[in-house]
Amino acid sequence: MARFLHFSMALYTLEKESSTTNTTEQVILSKIEESLKNAQKPVVIAGHEVISFGLEKAVTQFVSETKLPITTLNFGKSAVDESLPSFLGIYNGKLSEISLKNFVESADFILMLGVKLTDSSTGAFTHHLDENKMISLNIDEGIIFNKVVEDFDFRAVVSSLSELKGIEYEGQYIDKQYEDFIPSSAPLSQDRLWQAVESLTQSNETIVAEQGTSFFGASTIFLKSNSRFIGQPLWGSIGYTFPAALGSQIADKESRHLLFIGDGSLQLTVQELGLSIREKLNPICFIINNDGYTVEREIHGPTQSYNDIPMWNYSKLPETFGATEDRVVSKIVRTENEFVSVMKEAQADINRMYWIELVLEKEDAPKLLKQMGKLFAEQNK
Structure with missing residues (x-):
């Protein structure tokens, strides 16, 4: 009887923790959905954890369906399909291409997915990203408008982003610079x-x-x-x-x-x-x-x-x-x-x-x- 009671209590605890985690994930998703619907100039920034946990397709699907503008740091390059029209290029603080820098830093909502801000990926920490307008999610914690959130499943949240309803970005992107390469006999530089x-x-x-x-x-x-x-x-x-x-x-x-x-x-x-x-x-x-x-x-x-x-x-x-x-x-x-x-x-x-x-x-x-x-x-x- 004692053994059965112990098993029942363990099962109850597991179900309670699962329920709490699921509630936390739903709260995060609701916050993201609400913020995206209210934003006029949103931007998504994807990082290396998206790649580390095999979430590139999930992020690409989410951005492809919502048409949201997205950038990555160099520490996270290829976290999203770069052939998408809404891919802006690589953000790198003050070293970014000027139109990309202005676009990202003037966003009224920033959704960061699996990003770590390091010296060589932020132009030696010259980035200007307003944390008051940011939801940042990582494998070990999340920060929702400066409030720390723990004990949630990062992979589950990112995988569920494409299920958010009523989000479609209709604003402008930036003009991306492409140059046709015409080779010459000059020494390679x-x-x-x-x-x-x-x-x-x-x-x-x-x-x-x-x-x-x-x-x-x-x-x-x-x-x-x-x-x-x-x-x-x-x-x-x-x-x-x-x-x-x-x-x-x-x-x-x-x-x-x-x-x-x-x-x-x-x-x-x-x-x-x-x-x-x-x-x-x-x-x-x-x-x-x-x-x-x-x-x-x-x-x-x-x-x-x-x-x-x-x-x-x-x-x-x-x-x-x-x-x-x-x-x-x-x-x-x-x-x-x-x-x-x-x-x-x-x-x-x-x-x-x-x-x-x-x-x-x-x-x-x-x-x-x-x-x-x-x-x-x-x-x-």
């Missing part, structure tokens, strides 16, 4: 490289960008539909993306992976090239040879020897690790025309890995990195 990448990437690709010039260039491009983005802006751990790209390619063989990694970062984890050859993987790897730690030169020590690295013969690395031409194609690219030609060749050849060395100037860096470097340098004084 950082700014032109990322214009070309944006133009040439295809649907169902995964872009992997090392935390250096690659991340600050690739995070600004608009991805095609059903694309993913992998980066590491939180800890800035260089060398992460080469093994990460290989692991992700093993896990998702249907999405062709395009890795962009600097020479300094590659030298930390290059031994994983042996794994890729053994597993017969087929990513397209772009090794940016700009003679050292360019990202660090932008932040501190542009002429210091600690930002120099030994010059390797990068195009010979696949052969060194035992690859044959029928498994890995190795190329060296110096001009815009060469980049476009090799990119198209690699995308068409889905059965082999492409190992492409991009030769760029030592002090050349994406505009966003140069701006971020100045902010970080000021903070470090």
